[in-house]
Amino acid sequence: MQIERLVLYSHIGEMRLVEFRLGELNVITGASQTGKSSLTSIFRYCLGSSKPDVPVGAISQSVAWYALLVRIGDRSLFLARPTSVGEAEVSAALLVVEPSRLPRFEELQPNTTAAELRQYLASAIGIEENLNVPTIGQTRRALAADFVHSLYYCFQGQGEIANPEILFHRQNREWQAQAIRDTLPYFLGAQGIDELRQRQLLTERRRELRRAEQLLAQAEAEEAEGIDRAGALLLEAQEVELVEADGMDGSDPPTVQAARALLQTVVDRPIEPGDENDTIGAGFENARLELASLRERAREIATELQGLEDFSEVALGYESELNEHHTRLASIGLIPDGHQSTDCPICGTSIEPGGPNTEDHSRVLRELSAVARRLELAGRDRPRVERARAELLAERETIRVRISELNQTLSALAQTNELVSRERHRVNVQSYVRGKIAQYLGSLVHLEASELVQLRSSTEELRASVESIEASLDPALIRSRVESAIAQVNRKVTSLAQSLNLEHSEDGVRIDPNRLTVVADTESGPAYLDAGQIGSGLNWVGYHLAAYLALHDYFITRQRPVPRFILIDQPSQAFFPADRQSGANFDDLTDTDRENTKSLYRLMYDEVVRHQGALQLIALDHADFEDDWYQNCVVERWRDGEALIPPSWLVPEENHQEPGAREDTDTDSP
Amino acid sequence: MSTLSEISASDEMALFNPAFLAILLHAAISEHEKVAGRGIEVHLPFLLVPLALHQPTRMDLPSKSTAQMQKWIRENPRHISGLHKRAVSLRPFVAIAIRFASLRGVIRVEGTLLREGALKRRPRGYADQETDDARACQKAARFLGRWFGRQPDPATLLAIWGLRP
Numbered sequence: 001m002q003i004e005r006l007v008l009y010s011h012i013g014e015m016r017l018v019e020f021r022l023g024e025l026n027v028i029t030g031a032s033q034t035g036k037s038s039l040t041s042i043f044r045y046c047l048g049s050s051k052p053d054v055p056v057g058a059i060s061q062s063v064a065w066y067a068l069l070v071r072i073g074d075r076s077l078f079l080a081r082p083t084s085v086g087e088a089e090v091s092a093a094l095l096v097v098e099p100s101r102l103p104r105f106e107e108l109q110p111n112t113t114a115a116e117l118r119q120y121l122a123s124a125i126g127i128e129e130n131l132n133v134p135t136i137g138q139t140r141r142a143l144a145a146d147f148v149h150s151l152y153y154c155f156q157g158q159g160e161i162a163n164p165e166i167l168f169h170r171q172n173r174e175w176q177a178q179a180i181r182d183t184l185p186y187f188l189g190a191q192g193i194d195e196l197r198q199r200q201l202l203t204e205r206r207r208e209l210r211r212a213e214q215l216l217a218q219a220e221a222e223e224a225e226g227i228d229r230a231g232a233l234l235l236e237a238q239e240v241e242l243v244e245a246d247g248m249d250g251s252d253p254p255t256v257q258a259a260r261a262l263l264q265t266v267v268d269r270p271i272e273p274g275d276e277n278d279t280i281g282a283g284f285e286n287a288r289l290e291l292a293s294l295r296e297r298a299r300e301i302a303t304e305l306q307g308l309e310d311f312s313e314v315a316l317g318y319e320s321e322l323n324e325h326h327t328r329l330a331s332i333g334l335i336p337d338g339h340q341s342t343d344c345p346i347c348g349t350s351i352e353p354g355g356p357n358t359e360d361h362s363r364v365l366r367e368l369s370a371v372a373r374r375l376e377l378a379g380r381d382r383p384r385v386e387r388a389r390a391e392l393l394a395e396r397e398t399i400r401v402r403i404s405e406l407n408q409t410l411s412a413l414a415q416t417n418e419l420v421s422r423e424r425h426r427v428n429v430q431s432y433v434r435g436k437i438a439q440y441l442g443s444l445v446h447l448e449a450s451e452l453v454q455l456r457s458s459t460e461e462l463r464a465s466v467e468s469i470e471a472s473l474d475p476a477l478i479r480s481r482v483e484s485a486i487a488q489v490n491r492k493v494t495s496l497a498q499s500l501n502l503e504h505s506e507d508g509v510r511i512d513p514n515r516l517t518v519v520a521d522t523e524s525g526p527a528y529l530d531a532g533q534i535g536s537g538l539n540w541v542g543y544h545l546a547a548y549l550a551l552h553d554y555f556i557t558r559q560r561p562v563p564r565f566i567l568i569d570q571p572s573q574a575f576f577p578a579d580r581q582s583g584a585n586f587d588d589l590t591d592t593d594r595e596n597t598k599s600l601y602r603l604m605y606d607e608v609v610r611h612q613g614a615l616q617l618i619a620l621d622h623a624d625f626e627d628d629w630y631q632n633c634v635v636e637r638w639r640d641g642e643a644l645i646p647p648s649w650l651v652p653e654e655n656h657q658e659p660g661a662r663e664d665t666d667t668d669s670p
Numbered sequence: 671m672s673t674l675s676e677i678s679a680s681d682e683m684a685l686f687n688p689a690f691l692a693i694l695l696h697a698a699i700s701e702h703e704k705v706a707g708r709g710i711e712v713h714l715p716f717l718l719v720p721l722a723l724h725q726p727t728r729m730d731l732p733s734k735s736t737a738q739m740q741k742w743i744r745e746n747p748r749h750i751s752g753l754h755k756r757a758v759s760l761r762p763f764v765a766i767a768i769r770f771a772s773l774r775g776v777i778r779v780e781g782t783l784l785r786e787g788a789l790k791r792r793p794r795g796y797a798d799q800e801t802d803d804a805r806a807c808q809k810a811a812r813f814l815g816r817w818f819g820r821q822p823d824p825a826t827l828l829a830i831w832g833l834r835p
Contacts, residue, residue, distance in 0.1 A: 325684035327801045332689035334789045334796075335774050344769055360770055364687050371684060 001563035002616040009065040013105030023613025028636040035644025036620040048118035050089040062649040122147035126561035145183035162574040190481035209462040230259035329368035492550035565616040691767030698815030705819035709783030720756040722810040735816035
């Protein structure tokens with residue numbers, strides 16, 4: 001893939017085109033703040049990133065749509081993204097395959113998403129399925145290299161090309177270094193589509209092998225212990241009376257087949273329905289209830305009888321007392337009736353007949369009759385009490401008899417119950433054994449001898465197949481393939497470095513695919529670029545360039561699926577002091593630095609020419625050498641008011657807008 | 671002197687009714703006369719009746735009326751201990767009974783002595799309803815009549831028993 005055109009659309013439909021030349025070195029030379037450094041972000045946005053990542057300013061405010069026209073092979077693709085509002089991510093995208101012309105602003109409508117765009121581009125440049133599986137013990141998810149990962153090799157942004165600490169684009173962002181490390185093997189061709197297929201095959205084969213091994217083990221085990229198991233089950237069946245005890249000949253030990261056949265008949269026999277005898281239970285319950293209530297009644301009777309006893313006792317006592325009274329009162333019967341006038345022997349006064357003494361007599365008589373009456377009443381109670389007592393005793397006797405009957409009934413029922421539960425138990429046990437037999441028969445693998453041999457040999461084959469696939473997927477194998485590929489890249493790195501006379505280039509330099517830096521193998525040991533062991537300025541930029549050009553050389557030769565362009569932002573920055581921001585004037589550099597810069601460009605130019613159109617380089621810089629070869633490469637010159645964003649776009653409507661909102665250099669606030 | 675009508679408790683009324691006590695008096699006096707040849711002092715029934723009615727005392731009375739009274743008293747202090755109280759509570763009943771009996775001619779009054787009178791003939795069935803206790807009281811009354819009759823000095827009799835007239 002190479003870049004044909006950058007197209008920017010303004011909010012009112014104006015178009016700004018930047019034309020690039022395929023297969024050549026393109027230079028955009030310009031002053032600071034003309035939009036050069038936004039190109040990396042804009043390119044990435046059009047190629048499917050989620051945000052334009054353009055700083056707030058002229059560009060973000062005046063551009064409505066960003067678009068790239070790219071060429072892949074002989075096909076053109078138009079990739080467009082709408083601008084975002086604030087920090088929001090944008091997923092809308094527009095993809096037109098082989099546009100006959102550039103779409104007009106009014107025609108710009110999203111027809112896909114950024115994610116799908118990336119997918120499309122991946123397959124368009126030829127990234128097939130691949131998978132980097134981390135070795136056991138690492139916690140990363142297996143990473144499939146996709147389109148985004150190919151872009152590591154296509155950009156060297158500001159702050160990257162002259163940075164000794166990192167070699168690759170975005171290497172210093174979180175997780176990116178690991179992603180680079182994980183996907184580099186794929187892009188180098190050390191790991192490919194075949195591997196994925198092999199991995200799937202391996203999983204399948206392993207499963208098949210496991211199944212075959214299980215089957216084999218089971219069949220072999222059965223061969224060994226077949227008769228034991230069947231025989232044991234047969235004995236059990238006899239014990240629980242599922243099988244006649246003489247169903248098997250005691251003299252000849254039966255064959256496995258015979259035993260199994262007999263067991264099969266047991267399983268096949270229909271199950272007899274159980275004897276559901278619950279009436280026993282009911283009778284039991286009734287008898288128990290009646291017994292309980294009778295016992296209760298007997299207790300009541302005892303209490304009542306006791307009460308009667310107590311009452312009788314008291315009554316007797318009462319009666320005997322009454323008797324005493326009666327007898328003494330009855331003495332009146334011995335007293336003569338007549339009165340005699342006499343003197344009171346005690347007080348001497350004359351006792352007259354009549355008066356109080358007559359009262360005494362009649363009083364006694366009254367008392368006598370009263371007592372007699374009470375006795376009579378008490379006497380009447382006695383038979384009543386007696387009757388009650390007799391009735392209670394009779395009832396108690398009846399109860400006793402009945403209780404005895406019930407106890408007999410209960411013990412008879414209990415015996416029957418015992419029998420019933422034993423029977424139920426027997427049926428249960430039979431069902432259990434029947435179940436065991438059924439399971440055994442069902443799990444038999446039953447192989448003929450010839451089948452067994454076949455199974456053995458096919459298991460062996462599977463085992464061999466699994467082992468061979470495992471061998472080919474050895475991670476060590478991948479590592480060595482990576483090293484082999486890198487070694488070829490490194491040869492190129494060394495030759496490019498030498499042509500720039502970079503420090504240590506004579507010793508041989510290489511890319512370390514794990515550490516992701518350049519290292520020179522000097523006599524006194526390896527010198528790492530990221531450890532500051534290689535000198536500054538030209539060397540830093542030079543090694544970055546050498547590495548990238550060497551990688552692309554390899555990608556092109558091996559036809560690896562990486563876009564065939566590199567966008568390089570300010571190769572000359574190595575020579576500018578770090579604090580120089582705006583207004584950097586190329587003319588402030590020393591001659592040496594300027595010459596060195598030119599030699600970098602010359603290298604780029606020569607490489608591009610050598611590739612005969614296969615590689616496209618886009619460089620953004622202050623530099624503007626007068627040499628012809630250089631001037632021929634310049635596609636845009638952003639000076640004296642020319643910039644990425646046309647000045648006219650900065651005055652949006654016919655009417656005014658406050659100049660203070662834009663980043664024009666000559667503003668006066670009113 | 672109290673009358674029966676003043677006595678309301680029917681127990682006491684029945685148990686100590688004048689007819690019964692009159693029978694006892696008649697029995698005691700009758701024996702006393704046989705032994706002593708004369709009537710009984712009028713105050714002696716107030717001692718005799720409580721003794722006769724008290725069952726524990728009755729049980730321990732000597733079998734022969736010739737027994738030494740003072741010796742018996744000395745040997746049976748427990749029967750003496752409640753005697754005074756019983757005598758006091760029975761006094762009105764005894765008095766009523768004496769008067770009743772004398773009016774009915776069950777006993778005869780001769781100066782300060784009481785002499786035997788006459789009882790009606792026992793009606794048929796009387797003996798059947800007689801309780802053992804009633805019979806025992808009468809038997810004791812008869813014994814006491816004899817015992818008292820053999821004492822030489824009736825005047826000191828009360829004092830010997832610890833009672834004052």
